Amino acid sequence: MSDSKSISLDQFRKRKEKEAAEQYHFGKMVWLHCPKCETLEYTEIISPNGRLHNCGTLVNEQEIDLDLRAEITITEYNLTIIDGLLKKNSGFKLVKIISKSLDKALIALKASEEAYRERLQLAAGTVVPPYPEKIELLKDKLPIKDTNKLGLMVSEFRFEPEKRFNQFKSPRDK
Ligand SMILES: [Zn+2]
Numbered sequence: 001m002s003d004s005k006s007i008s009l010d011q012f013r014k015r016k017e018k019e020a021a022e023q024y025h026f027g028k029m030v031w032l033h034c035p036k037c038e039t040l041e042y043t044e045i046i047s048p049n050g051r052l053h054n055c056g057t058l059v060n061e062q063e064i065d066l067d068l069r070a071e072i073t074i075t076e077y078n079l080t081i082i083d084g085l086l087k088k089n090s091g092f093k094l095v096k097i098i099s100k101s102l103d104k105a106l107i108a109l110k111a112s113e114e115a116y117r118e119r120l121q122l123a124a125g126t127v128v129p130p131y132p133e134k135i136e137l138l139k140d141k142l143p144i145k146d147t148n149k150l151g152l153m154v155s156e157f158r159f160e161p162e163k164r165f166n167q168f169k170s171p172r173d174k
Contacts, residue, residue, distance in 0.1 A: 021131070021132050022131075023069070024067045024069055024070075025067065025069040025124055025128045026065065026066070026067055026068065027044075027065075027068040027120075027123045027124055028044075028046060028063050028064065028065055028066070028123065029042055029043070029044055029063075029066060029068075029071075029119070029120070029123055029157060030042065030043050030045070030046060030047075030061055030062065030064070031061070031062040031064065031161050031164055031165075032051075032053075032060070032061055033059060033060040033061075033062075033162075033164075033165040033167065033168055034053035034059050034060075035057060035059075035060060035167050036053070036055050037053060037055055037057070038169055038170075039053070040161050040162060040165075040168070042116075042119065042157075042158075042161070044119045044120070044122045044123035047061070060165050060167060062164045062165070064157055066143070066156075066157055067143070068120050068123055068124045068128055069124075069129075069130070069131060070131070070141070070142050070155070071116075071120050071143075071155055071157060072117060072120050072124075072128050072129075072130050073130035073131045073138065073142060074142055074143075074144065074153045074155050075116055075117045075120065076117070076130040077130075077135050078113050078152045078153060079113050079117075081150065081152055082109055082110045082113065082150075082152070085106055085150060086103065086106050086107070086110070089102050089103055089106065090103075109152070116158075143155050143156040143157070144156075145159035
């Protein structure tokens with residue numbers, strides 16, 4: 001055995017760390033559409049035999065394969081943006097009424113991001129850390145479909161879910 005072929009422990013450890021940092025975590029999430037209530041919700045629970053909405057109607061389902069880790073990375077990023085906005089907003093003392101309603105909107109957004117993160121962790125069945133690279137370096141790797149006015153990223157999974165169901169009627173069409 002030649003020495004040049006043996007890998008040092010340090011190199012081995014570095015390679016393992018790199019592999020772990022790049023590890024995808026594939027899983028499924030499901031979009032649910034109630035044709036009676038015209039509601040859309042997502043869940044991590046797969047139900048091959050279908051399920052009923054709380055109104056008693058059988059819901060339409062779309063199972064989506066995705067990289068849960070990518071979704072978690074986007075959600076963590078969004079949460080830091082929201083926290084930054086909340087902090088910034090608390091500095092605006094003069095426009096109290098506006099800042100109060102903005103605060104409420106931001107808190108609601110934060111709750112919905114946190115709820116999504118929780119569902120993703122449940123779908124993964126374990127705590128999945130976000131990708132460690134800086135977001136700028138990850139942009140090509142992540143399924144980012146849109147960035148909204150606040151700077152929050154919308155992943156492909158959460159982008160216009162109503163378009164996944166051709167039975168969906170927008171309130172305008174009803
Ligand atoms: Zn319903």
